[in-house]
Amino acid sequence: MPTDAATQQPHRPDPGVRRFGAVNWLGMWTLAEREIKRFLAVWTQTLLAPLVTAALFLLIFTLAVGTRRGDVMGVSFMHFLAPGILMMTVIQNSFANVSSSIVISKVQGNIVDTLMPPLSGGELVVGYLAGGIVRGIVVAAAIMLVMFPFIGLGVQNPLMAFVWVVMGGAFLGALGIVAGVFANKFDQIAAITNFIVVPLSFLSGTFYSLDTLPPAMRFLSHVNPVFYLIDGLRHAVLGVSDSSPWLGFAVVLGSTLAIGALAWWMFRTGYRLKS
Template identity: 50%
Template sequence: MKDVADHSQPRPRQMGAVNWLGLWTLYMREVRRFMKVHFQTIFAPVVTTLLFLAVFALALGRAVQQVGGVSFMEFLAPGLIMMAMVQNAFANTSSSLIISKVQGNIVDVLMPPLSPAEQTIGFAMGGVSRGVVVGVAVAISMSIFVELHLHNAFFILYHGIMASLMLSLLGMIGGIWADKFDHMAAVTNFIITPLSFLSGTFYSIERLPDGFHAFALANPFFYMIDGFRYGFIGHADGYPLTGVVVVGVVNLLLAGVAYWMFRAGYKLKA
């Protein structure tokens, strides 16, 4: 009878080297967060990006005929697509973490048997998914007004995914660091937005003075936009393969910082 009673007791679940169920659950939680309010998280960025396209077309469409061997609108379109992708990837992870911290339910993520690596991957992939979904939606909508060409699919896919990952990781780091929404707004206004706008999104850096040209080359955002644009139009202001390396190295560094924050419980555990 004693053996029967012992066998009836619940046993702890064996997770193995990776808690695939927990990782998938965290990832789907992040995906469902933005899919549930898709008018705000997907359709709104499409409308905003098309408005940017319309403004630049009306303001500069006739004054600037060609950039990089293609029409100005063809040059501009990949930069606008990339800008929408990275802004939404950043917003997904940063909002998820700061809201959880402010509302006090961050414990729901910290208590389950998820390792720091699994937590980092789960949040990051949620941000990447939102960035890619927004990018595809913007590209489809923009193709109605601008003829988009496919020069190199590898550079489009690589820089699209890696750029979304970069901003997703930055959003995680900012969300963990921030104590309130004002802190998060400061990161967006003084770091993310300037780096995005000064990275060659709307112009070719070849036209910049020497000092600003050097600053652009030191901006990692430039390489993800330049490589992404190269995949469409076949023209790059920098060296495409250099951009592949820079974006990859920056992502490794950011992933290491995010992993350390989860492992140390930095501003997550009281």
């Protein structure tokens, strides 16, 4: 072991100094691994339940409306619904994974175990986002493998579908960080879910095309980033969309970076975390 020249004592590295360059890769990986194992430990709640819910949504809307609705944008109503329901499930689960993890840590008083290690604000954001994104990917894969073959639906562009699922998980995961840091109780995070996340996902073209909306509602849909997530995934799966996928990509990327920057600031300053 190297020694200190003045004292001839073994030189021990400062525990706060990163040992893997400018980024604490080990710390980020450990946080991400913890977040992934957390939802895998209760897979019936975090993975099986969303799959059942998505199947029920598709079944109920198809039986109640599908036979009378006819084709939408040149595809059957059942096929039109499937990508929207998939993305809606992905974003709700990504948000729930991140926000619940932070709120549970705050309520139980062990959030300090996450804040004390030498992790920067950006590294904390990436670690938490990884858990939300992976949960979204696993849920999406389960729906595509189980539900899509059952209704005879394929995916025209699997790579772009994967990109949109990742972007959906990142955007709502970042929003989940902000909500989790802001909320101090479970009823506060439930209110954010019920009054913000659910309306964003339901009023975003999941169950309808924008062509059927009046101008005012159409405008509101175009300022909703979740609309572009659903529309982009629908384009990747079916090849049809209400807007340009490139415009949607730019809107979602900009929104994710903005929310991610807010999440970074919250971790960096300890907002509602250290008091």
